[in-house]
Amino acid sequence: MNTTVVPVATPPQAIPKASFDWKPVLLLVGLMLAAIPAIGSTSSWITLTFAGLAMGLIIFVIASGLTLVFGLMDVLNFGHGVFIALGAFMATTVMGGMAVFADQGALQALLAIFCAMLVAMAVAGGVGLAFERVIVRPVYGLHLKQILITMGGMIVGEEIIKVIWGPLQIALPLPEPLRGAFFFGDAGIEKYRIVASLVGLAVFGLLVWTLSRTKVGLLIRAGVQDREMVESLGYRIKRLFVGVFAAGSALAGLGGVMWGLYQQSVTPQIGAQVNVLIFIVIIIGGLGSTLGCFIGALLVGLLANYTGFLAPKVALFSNIGLMVAILLWRPQGLYPVTNR
Amino acid sequence: MTANLLELKGVHTHIGAYHILHGVDFVVPQGQVTMLLGRNGAGKTTTLRTIMGLWPASKGEITFRGQPLNGVPTPDIAASGIAYVPENMGIFTDLTVKENMVLAARSARHEGELDKARLTWIFGLFPALQKFWLYPAGKLSGGQKQMLAVARAICEPRALILIDEPSKGLAPSIIQNLISAFRELKVQQTTILLVEQNFMMAKALGDQVAVMDDGRVVHTGAMAELAQDTSLQHRLLGLSLGAHA
Amino acid sequence: MLLNRILSHDLPRSRWLALALLIVLVALAVAPFAFPGVKALSVAAKALVFILLVASFDLLLGYTGIVSFAHTMFFGIGAYGVAIASTRMEPGFAAVLVGTAAALLVSLLLSLVIGLFSLRVKAIFYAMITLAVASAFQTLASQLSDFTGGEDGLSFKNPPWLSPSFEPFEAPFLGVTIDGKIFTYYLIFTVVVVLVLALLRIVNSPFGRVLQAIRENDFRAEAIGFRTVVYRTWSNVLSALFATVAGALLALWLRYVGPDTTLSFEIMLDILLIVVIGGMGTIYGAVVGSALFVLAQNYLQDLLKLGAVALEGVPVLSQVVTPDRWLLWLGVLFVLSVYHFPTGVVGRLRAARRRD
Numbered sequence: 001m002n003t004t005v006v007p008v009a010t011p012p013q014a015i016p017k018a019s020f021d022w023k024p025v026l027l028l029v030g031l032m033l034a035a036i037p038a039i040g041s042t043s044s045w046i047t048l049t050f051a052g053l054a055m056g057l058i059i060f061v062i063a064s065g066l067t068l069v070f071g072l073m074d075v076l077n078f079g080h081g082v083f084i085a086l087g088a089f090m091a092t093t094v095m096g097g098m099a100v101f102a103d104q105g106a107l108q109a110l111l112a113i114f115c116a117m118l119v120a121m122a123v124a125g126g127v128g129l130a131f132e133r134v135i136v137r138p139v140y141g142l143h144l145k146q147i148l149i150t151m152g153g154m155i156v157g158e159e160i161i162k163v164i165w166g167p168l169q170i171a172l173p174l175p176e177p178l179r180g181a182f183f184f185g186d187a188g189i190e191k192y193r194i195v196a197s198l199v200g201l202a203v204f205g206l207l208v209w210t211l212s213r214t215k216v217g218l219l220i221r222a223g224v225q226d227r228e229m230v231e232s233l234g235y236r237i238k239r240l241f242v243g244v245f246a247a248g249s250a251l252a253g254l255g256g257v258m259w260g261l262y263q264q265s266v267t268p269q270i271g272a273q274v275n276v277l278i279f280i281v282i283i284i285g286g287l288g289s290t291l292g293c294f295i296g297a298l299l300v301g302l303l304a305n306y307t308g309f310l311a312p313k314v315a316l317f318s319n320i321g322l323m324v325a326i327l328l329w330r331p332q333g334l335y336p337v338t339n340r
Numbered sequence: 341m342t343a344n345l346l347e348l349k350g351v352h353t354h355i356g357a358y359h360i361l362h363g364v365d366f367v368v369p370q371g372q373v374t375m376l377l378g379r380n381g382a383g384k385t386t387t388l389r390t391i392m393g394l395w396p397a398s399k400g401e402i403t404f405r406g407q408p409l410n411g412v413p414t415p416d417i418a419a420s421g422i423a424y425v426p427e428n429m430g431i432f433t434d435l436t437v438k439e440n441m442v443l444a445a446r447s448a449r450h451e452g453e454l455d456k457a458r459l460t461w462i463f464g465l466f467p468a469l470q471k472f473w474l475y476p477a478g479k480l481s482g483g484q485k486q487m488l489a490v491a492r493a494i495c496e497p498r499a500l501i502l503i504d505e506p507s508k509g510l511a512p513s514i515i516q517n518l519i520s521a522f523r524e525l526k527v528q529q530t531t532i533l534l535v536e537q538n539f540m541m542a543k544a545l546g547d548q549v550a551v552m553d554d555g556r557v558v559h560t561g562a563m564a565e566l567a568q569d570t571s572l573q574h575r576l577l578g579l580s581l582g583a584h585a
Numbered sequence: 586m587l588l589n590r591i592l593s594h595d596l597p598r599s600r601w602l603a604l605a606l607l608i609v610l611v612a613l614a615v616a617p618f619a620f621p622g623v624k625a626l627s628v629a630a631k632a633l634v635f636i637l638l639v640a641s642f643d644l645l646l647g648y649t650g651i652v653s654f655a656h657t658m659f660f661g662i663g664a665y666g667v668a669i670a671s672t673r674m675e676p677g678f679a680a681v682l683v684g685t686a687a688a689l690l691v692s693l694l695l696s697l698v699i700g701l702f703s704l705r706v707k708a709i710f711y712a713m714i715t716l717a718v719a720s721a722f723q724t725l726a727s728q729l730s731d732f733t734g735g736e737d738g739l740s741f742k743n744p745p746w747l748s749p750s751f752e753p754f755e756a757p758f759l760g761v762t763i764d765g766k767i768f769t770y771y772l773i774f775t776v777v778v779v780l781v782l783a784l785l786r787i788v789n790s791p792f793g794r795v796l797q798a799i800r801e802n803d804f805r806a807e808a809i810g811f812r813t814v815v816y817r818t819w820s821n822v823l824s825a826l827f828a829t830v831a832g833a834l835l836a837l838w839l840r841y842v843g844p845d846t847t848l849s850f851e852i853m854l855d856i857l858l859i860v861v862i863g864g865m866g867t868i869y870g871a872v873v874g875s876a877l878f879v880l881a882q883n884y885l886q887d888l889l890k891l892g893a894v895a896l897e898g899v900p901v902l903s904q905v906v907t908p909d910r911w912l913l914w915l916g917v918l919f920v921l922s923v924y925h926f927p928t929g930v931v932g933r934l935r936a937a938r939r940r941d
Contacts, residue, residue, distance in 0.1 A: 022635035229430035234418035
């Protein structure tokens with residue numbers, strides 16, 4: 001056999017890398033295109049598509065943390081909704097406090113929202129750390145207990161939110177400068193939705209960059225596949241868990257702010273309501289896959305808006321129908337994560 | 341007299357209700373290749389996993405460089421200088437070959453920080469890894485995956501390497517490749533504990549040998565001795581011997 | 586001993602538990618006479634319905650180890666079955682029977698489909714899917730207003746004998762006027778007792794033992810030769826059918842069905858709370874737990890009110906010790922139970938006995 005030393009260690013460019021699985025992306029594009037004849041008017045299509053994409057991006061922000069936590073730690077946090085609610089309610093406090101400032105102009109409004117987001121993320125992340133310590137850590141590996149205990153955590157969390165902010169719905173109006181829409185001909189695109197979309201895309205970009213370009217990201221991706229091997233290579237992956245859990249909770253908090261502003265009102269049940277939606281999204285995407293979660297969220301957002309326009313009665317089942325359809329095609333989700 | 345790098349004394353391991361290791365005693369001398377032989381189900385893999393802390397030893401002592409390994413968490417065991425190549429190779433299939441190597445190199449944050457000279461040497465041993473550097477590891481063939489698994493264990497100097505049945509399911513030419521690689525490691529004073537069912541490979545590489553049966557070590561000694569004594573081989577390893585000659 | 590056979594050899598095995606069960610049984614048996622008043626009887630009837638509902642869930646969670654959030658869906662199917670039949674047909678026993686039978690059929694089919702489709706996947710997957718399905722069903726119920734009465738629900742009349750205005754005896758019996766409500770109560774009581782005993786029989790049968798084996802280690806069970814999917818599906822189906830009957834009973838009591846009487850997520854959470862705090866995998870846990878829960882839900886709040894009055898003005902505490910936030914305390918108890926008392930109240934009582 002050849003034992004002579006090959007002098008150069010630079011990687012060759014000629015060998016092709018993995019072929020990227022385009023099918024789910026095509027599905028997304030296909031859905032958008034199929035909607036055009038169904039809806040009829042281009043302007044309506046533009047409005048609906050943007051609304052759908054914005055909604056999808058918000059859902060993605062919320063769900064991304066959950067799917068990573070599950071993929072890496074094999075923990076399904078049924079209490080993820082509590083961080084959403086926390087973020088949304090923090091937003092009411094911050095935005096309420098900055099209301100006068102925010103109404104002065106577009107820049108001030110954006111700044112106010114940005115502040116609300118930062119505060120929400122910090123609080124949600126902090127609570128996430130406590131949640132992991134007190135509720136999740138004792139039940140690592142015990143799936144049944146996890147489901148129960150995280151659900152219990154959500155009940156307690158929801159009640160505490162009611163103690164602090166009261167049990168009733170609170171309005172979360174958009175600051176004056178961000179209300180309304182830009183019009184391109186007949187197509188209206190709401191200003192806030194553009195902001196939300198940009199934030200959502202930024203989060204996606206940041207996640208993808210972290211996962212593919214940093215060592216931490218490498219550890220997370222490897223850990224999702226084979227936790228034991230990562231430990232055998234000398235990494236204390238359990239420490240990483242805590243960080244990822246806190247980050248996931250912070251993202252949920254951010255999503256809560258965005259969702260609250262999208263609905264322009266907030267209730268303590270907001271967590272439980274969105275919970276079902278994000279579970280559907282991460283099942284569609286493939287438990288543990290960030291890209292799957294992204295595409296899944298966009299599909300759900302688009303479908304909700306398209307069916308809301310075309311057949312409102314069906315709209316409420318569009319999610320379940322989508323989930324069933326995707327599972328029949330790919331039982332492990334759009335981008336299955338190969339687990340040991 | 342070579343010092344013993346790794347010592348196991350009376351190690352018992354329970355997995356749930358199953359008592360797998362019933363008092364394992366053997367030593368791994370520094371700078372030599374120790375073969376761990378035995379039939380299927382003898383407890384060889386369990387022994388390696390117990391050393392790595394993946395399964396806790398319920399009784400007994402494991403010492404590495406004089407320090408006890410019992411109860412130490414797996415990452416710390418690895419960080420103390422032990423590399424582990426499991427039976428299933430533990431390749432991260434969604435990551436590229438490059439990323440697998442970067443991960444294995446604890447001191448490197450990205451490709452640029454890998455030890456170039458060492459990498460060159462590894463490519464010399466396993467040219468396929470250089471060829472498929474940017475390929476997802478899952479697309480490699482079985483033999484190439486095994487090479488990657490070994491390469492990961494040696495991409496930084498380690499005091500002790502535990503390898504579990506590397507030759508399983510591999511073509512003879514690839515097995516030769518592995519043997520050359522391990523021989524080069526021996527030259528570098530790396531201590532290896534190798535679990536193998538392939539007796540030819542064991543004969544070619546082994547300095548010391550420990551044979552296990554039913555969760556116990558039933559024979560220890562020099563490899564040369566065992567290699568010459570066919571009746572002993574027959575008694576210890578049973579009929580599995582002839583098949584891999 | 587006869588008691589042994591009735592309870593399918595699953596004795597309480599603890600003096601305290603036996604006492605508690607006896608108290609619950611007797612209290613419920615004589616409720617109309619011992620605790621007069623509309624509210625007390627309502628509480629008793631609700632306790633009975635919950636006992637059946639939670640016990641059937643214990644079959645699924647406690648004995649088979651499956652978490653399903655669709656239990657309230659089957660509860661609702663039973664209730665709506667009776668309600669829809671009683672509004673579409675002439676109210677009467679025929680309507681009730683037809684409605685219940687139809688509901689049981691629907692539940693059978695649905696639980697089969699859900700079971701076969703999803704039980705092959707990981708537990709967490711299954712839990713999420715049932716959550717989604719139950720949520721969709723709840724929306725369906727409120728949307729199909731022509732059929733289900735939508736948000737407002739359906740009010741209907743009971744069969745004559747079970748109607749509150751039916752008073753066969755002029756003179757009061759033991760101080761209480763016998764009317765249809767009381768007959769309805771005893772119908773519920775009888776059905777619940779019979780079905781709980783049936784559940785005891787099921788979980789103590791060879792079938793029940795296989796379920797427990799699957800719960801402990803499904804790989805091993807499969808390796809031994811049991812087709813776990815089949816057993817799990819059966820458990821799913823049985824649990825759903827019992828829940829459906831519970832729903833029918835509730836409908837008969839309330840003479841009204843709406844999306845929030847049976848399908849709400851709060852009820853699902855209540856079931857979870859009870860089964861965990863009471864003691865998973867015991868059936869008795871469901872009995873004692875439901876009784877305690879329904880009592881607490883209705884009367885503990887008064888206690889909390891007292892506490893709130895006492896703590897009025899105290900900044901944080903007054904917000905936390907108030908009847909509106911009783912769920913907070915229940916939630917804390919629940920979390921503690923899952924972690925520290927996995928065997929629940931029943932387990933604790935039994936452990937106490939062993940220490941004697």
